[in-house]
Amino acid sequence: MKYPRIEVRELKKSFDDTVVLDKINFKVHLGESLVIIGASGSGKSVLTKCIVGLLKPDNGDIFLDGHRLETNSSDNTTVAANSISYVFQNSALFDSLNVIQNISFGPQLLNKQNEKDANEIAKESMKKLDIHPKFGSMYPKELSSSSRKIVAIARALAVKPKIIIFDEPSTGLDIRASHKLDYLIRESVKNENITAITITHDMNSALHIADSIAMLHEGKLIWSGKSSELKKSNRAEVRRFIKPFLSST
Amino acid sequence: MVLIKHIGRYVLETLETTGRLVIFFARATSHCFRPPYFYRLILKQVIDIGYYSLPVVGLTTLFSGMVLALQSYNGFTRFSSESAVATVVALSITRELGPVLAGLMVTGRVGSSIAAELGSMKVSDQVDALRILGTNPFDYLIAPRIIACIVCLPILVLIGDIVGIFGGFLVGVYKLNFNPAIYLYQTVSYLEPMDIASGLIKASIFGLLLGIMGCFHGYNCSRGAQGVGLATTNAVVSGCILILIFNYLVTELFFSS
Numbered sequence A: 001m002k003y004p005r006i007e008v009r010e011l012k013k014s015f016d017d018t019v020v021l022d023k024i025n026f027k028v029h030l031g032e033s034l035v036i037i038g039a040s041g042s043g044k045s046v047l048t049k050c051i052v053g054l055l056k057p058d059n060g061d062i063f064l065d066g067h068r069l070e071t072n073s074s075d076n077t078t079v080a081a082n083s084i085s086y087v088f089q090n091s092a093l094f095d096s097l098n099v100i101q102n103i104s105f106g107p108q109l110l111n112k113q114n115e116k117d118a119n120e121i122a123k124e125s126m127k128k129l130d131i132h133p134k135f136g137s138m139y140p141k142e143l144s145s146s147s148r149k150i151v152a153i154a155r156a157l158a159v160k161p162k163i164i165i166f167d168e169p170s171t172g173l174d175i176r177a178s179h180k181l182d183y184l185i186r187e188s189v190k191n192e193n194i195t196a197i198t199i200t201h202d203m204n205s206a207l208h209i210a211d212s213i214a215m216l217h218e219g220k221l222i223w224s225g226k227s228s229e230l231k232k233s234n235r236a237e238v239r240r241f242i243k244p245f246l247s248s249t
Numbered sequence B: 001m002v003l004i005k006h007i008g009r010y011v012l013e014t015l016e017t018t019g020r021l022v023i024f025f026a027r028a029t030s031h032c033f034r035p036p037y038f039y040r041l042i043l044k045q046v047i048d049i050g051y052y053s054l055p056v057v058g059l060t061t062l063f064s065g066m067v068l069a070l071q072s073y074n075g076f077t078r079f080s081s082e083s084a085v086a087t088v089v090a091l092s093i094t095r096e097l098g099p100v101l102a103g104l105m106v107t108g109r110v111g112s113s114i115a116a117e118l119g120s121m122k123v124s125d126q127v128d129a130l131r132i133l134g135t136n137p138f139d140y141l142i143a144p145r146i147i148a149c150i151v152c153l154p155i156l157v158l159i160g161d162i163v164g165i166f167g168g169f170l171v172g173v174y175k176l177n178f179n180p181a182i183y184l185y186q187t188v189s190y191l192e193p194m195d196i197a198s199g200l201i202k203a204s205i206f207g208l209l210l211g212i213m214g215c216f217h218g219y220n221c222s223r224g225a226q227g228v229g230l231a232t233t234n235a236v237v238s239g240c241i242l243i244l245i246f247n248y249l250v251t252e253l254f255f256s257s
Helices: A044-052 A099-109 A115-128 A133-137 A145-158 A175-192 A203-209 A227-232 A236-248 B002-032 B039-079 B082-123 B126-132 B137-175 B180-189 B193-219 B224-255
Strands: A006-015 A018-028 A033-037 A059-064 A084-087 A163-167 A195-199 A212-217 A220-226
Touching: A006 A044, A018 A044, A018 A212, A018 A220, A033 A044, A033 A175, A033 A203, A044 A084, A044 A163, A044 A195, A084 A145, A084 B126, A099 A115, A099 A133, A099 A145, A115 A133, A115 A145, A145 A163, A145 A175, A163 A175, A175 A195, A175 A203, A195 A203, A203 A227, A203 A236, A212 A227, A212 A236, A220 A227, A220 A236, A227 A236, B002 B137, B002 B193, B039 B082, B039 B137, B082 B126, B082 B137, B082 B180, B082 B193, B082 B224, B126 B137, B137 B180, B137 B193, B193 B224
Parallel strands: A033 A195, A033 A212, A084 A163, A163 A195
Antiparallel strands: A006 A018, A006 A059, A212 A220
């Protein structure tokens, strides 16, 4: 029996009395790119942080290739680290390390490669994403925000994950940089044959990246399906969310 | 009624913070004693915390030793006991002033920097990024800093002791016209190994305290620049207060009889 690459079942998460995620269910298959859309505060980031193990869900299960992921490790380190990479909204590159050291960090510490091999992997990862070698010795503070995001993607890809999660990749970027990033995400997913989950509220990005789209509204998954079917949805919340995009195209 | 409510809330918050601090202390110290050890990071912290604190500790103890020699000379002339100046300077520096002043100065310099660095990493998701990359922040960020604090403080205090006694010697010989040989003889002859050892043990404890407080406040820092600022202040204030409290407790333990 072929399992989905990742499956979320009945996931619930609350902070104090506020329900942030309410019985979320979805599946993503190998090589599929799922985009999760929704307004700010709809629970998108909380959902992906639960998947990767940074937050512990109150209820529900997450399965990776049919195996249930444990998310309550005593040291709060994610047990999914070997399989899931995460690209943070603000890149979250390590300030004290240069670009090569940032990218080789995962191969060295997670995949237990020696320093030389890890550096080779980092250089290879930079090449794939078209990062000029001169950036290798630069520190994150010396890079533009779009370059930082590309380096963050290179760092995430360097550990050869099964799944990669992008948290608002195009936030804070101009249209050109945003398109370039969308293209890189799409190409990376295709070339590496990995499964991608992307959070965004940018419909242009979503349609460019997605094979399928899921929409969160007030902690509930209110719509999911092929990206081409989104415009045909009759749900009022979906229509309201995509209306500005439809009127601009 | 409102007053009681406020007091109750304050008590509960204090208890909660104390509980979190105790759990953090247990986790942090346990990670200092188990692999993986990031030797390169420990060495980097030793240089940052130890080497770069040398000037501030040296200057503080130098001038404290000089002032102590002057003040004790002025006081002791009233009892015609000027000859005790060298001994008093040596004992005061090794037992008390060396460890306490070094502890407080290093807390100001290092405790604040640890809290600010970890706080910035926390608010910019770098700590979460570490976890995603399968690295425990307690192994990678906290243990190296605490180990470096525990190792560096006694070394700084030992150097501070020597510099402080030298400061007293300078004032004693060049300002108060003591005979250099007699001053040195009186410094050495009344100084016992336990005087120096107790100061170094205190220094290790102070190193642990300032490391823990810097890491605790930085690691638990709330969002935003304001959170980082608050964490830095809290790390320094709580570190200094704990050093003064533990100074009394350790002194009581060593010298109460």
